[in-house]
Amino acid sequence: MADKTTIIVHSGDMDKVYSALIIANGSLAMGMEASIFFTFWGLQRLKKGALEKGPLSKMNMFGLGKLMVKLKMKKVGVASLERLLQDFKELGGKILACDMTMEIMGIKKEDLREDLISDYCAVGTYVSEARASTITLFI
């Protein structure tokens, strides 16, 4: 087993994408490898300009709850999702995009942040990454 973390990001909710990126960055920082597989609503966040657009998973209240949480996060000094994604790439993390989601939702490569994506793939790639990982999560 490799010292590796593999995370599926199925949700596009802002707070859940935060959880995924924080765990993934923490893994890299502690000397592990890390891959994040973006699928379904999660993949929506990799569209150009969409990273910070996810709602809050609870108490979103048509965006009001999210606004309040964002203000609080800024006050506490939480990094932006963009910064976490850039750090993840800089530390050698791999971002995988689910090509079936792309077909279902009519998403083209050029709609996505192609600069960040290491590969476009399906379940076989996830399984081959996950079976060699000590930590696997579905978010």
Add this chain to the structure above:
Amino acid sequence: MAEIKVDCTGETCPIPLVETRKALRKAKSGDIVEVIGTHPSSKKEIPMAVKALGLELLDIQEKDGVWRIRIRR
């Protein structure tokens, strides 16, 4: 041997850990990385990362809520 300073004061999870790792990756063998921060858990967790990476923890100090960790690459 260079000495690299990383200031993470006011930053919260996971930035102090991530910035430490970024600095250690850029450092050459023998260089010293000094991280300064205020996030309480990072004071415990940066040493965990140093151990996991097989590097040498030189010193941990704290004064008025600001901690200072020195690591040798």
